[in-house]
Amino acid sequence: RKEVEQDPGPFNVPEGATVAFNCTYSNSASQSFFWYRQDCRKEPKLLMSVYSSGNEDGRFTAQLNRASQYISLLIRDSKLSDSATYLCVVNIGKWEYGNKLVFGAGTILRVKS
Amino acid sequence: DTGVSQDPRHKITKRGQNVTFRCDPISEHNRLYWYRQTLGQGPEFLTYFQNEAQLEKSRLLSDRFSAERPKGSFSTLEIQRTEQGDSAMYLCASSLTRASSYNEQFFGPGTRLTVL
Numbered sequence: 001r002k003e004v005e006q007d008p009g010p011f012n013v014p015e016g017a018t019v020a021f022n023c024t025y026s027n028s029a030s031q032s033f034f035w036y037r038q039d040c041r042k043e044p045k046l047l048m049s050v051y052s053s054g055n056e057d058g059r060f061t062a063q064l065n066r067a068s069q070y071i072s073l074l075i076r077d078s079k080l081s082d083s084a085t086y087l088c089v090v091n092i093g094k095w096e097y098g099n100k101l102v103f104g105a106g107t108i109l110r111v112k113s
Numbered sequence: 114d115t116g117v118s119q120d121p122r123h124k125i126t127k128r129g130q131n132v133t134f135r136c137d138p139i140s141e142h143n144r145l146y147w148y149r150q151t152l153g154q155g156p157e158f159l160t161y162f163q164n165e166a167q168l169e170k171s172r173l174l175s176d177r178f179s180a181e182r183p184k185g186s187f188s189t190l191e192i193q194r195t196e197q198g199d200s201a202m203y204l205c206a207s208s209l210t211r212a213s214s215y216n217e218q219f220f221g222p223g224t225r226l227t228v229l
Contacts, residue, residue, distance in 0.1 A: 004155075031214035043204060043220035044156065087155050095214050098144060098168055103155025 001026055003102045006088050010108035017078045021107045023071040023088030032099070033064055034089040035073050038106065044087055047073075078111045085109070115139060117221035119205050125227045126195055133191045134224045138207030145188050146218060147180055148204040149173065156204050162188060163210070195228045202226075 006023045013019050025033075033050040048055065050062040050071055061074040071088055085106040093100030118137045126132050138145050143164050148156035159178070161169045164185035174180075177195075182188040192199055202225050206218040 008153075034215075043222050045220070046217050049215050049217075089155075091214050093214075095210075095212060095216060098146075098161045098163060099208070099214055099216050099218070100158055100161070100169070101146075101156075101218060102158070105154050 002104075003027060003092075004088055004090050004104035006086075006104035006107050008105060008107060010110050012110045012112060013078055015078055015080060015111055015113050017111075018074065018076045019078055019109065020075075021073045021086055021088070021109075023073075023104055025069050025071070025088075025090045025102075027090065027092050027102075028069060030069075030090045030092050031094060032091040033071050034091070034101075035060075035062060035071075036087040036089050036103070038085045038087055040084075044103075047086070075109075078109075080111050080113060083109055083111045117205055117207050117219055119203075119221040119224050121224055122222060123225045123227075125229065127229050128195060128197060130195055131191065131193045132195060132226065133189055134203055134205075134226075136188045136190070136205030136207075136221055138186070138188070138205070139219055140186075141209065142207035142219070143185065143210055144208045144216075145182060146206040146208075147188070147190050148206065148220075150202040150204055150223070151200075159190075192226075195226075197228045200226055200228045 035047040036044040037047040038044045088104040147159040150156040162182040202223045
């Protein structure tokens, strides 16, 4: 079983749609959680951190359920520019020893006009 | 540009040759990470430096791989006797050391290695 699992997609949605991605992780001692965005043939970039209380950044909302070891990302009012691969990322290290990130394989989103 | 830089951006080599990649982290970042990413997969952790000390190595890092960060600034990743299975994107990331598990890692553009 992979440490971080995501639905690979692709999710093909029209502009303006709401789309949700889910992710599960296996290490119950995981310290912190993130969503990264990766455009084609580019480096990953942090989209948002995911906190236990949930957090929102504009059109993006992230939720964490530690009991179920489940992370979600909701994108509202999708834009063409949201087309990318979304990577679910779990930190299994402690900050004193270096934060060790484990990435899911990514979910591909294609937003079409 | 004050982000993480990597050189070269692309490398094509023949099987059995040695290759070396360089990473220059963001200047005030004392933590540096190497990852490998293959097509359709997320990045996989290879190794990590705190200043010049290499503190962790993944079991993915066979004895053909070696990484250094001699002065705690730039880092090099060398692959000896390359194999076709080494073909991948090699990503470098850096971060500050702060008392938080939410320290952001900033990635460089990567070095794409193709082994023929």
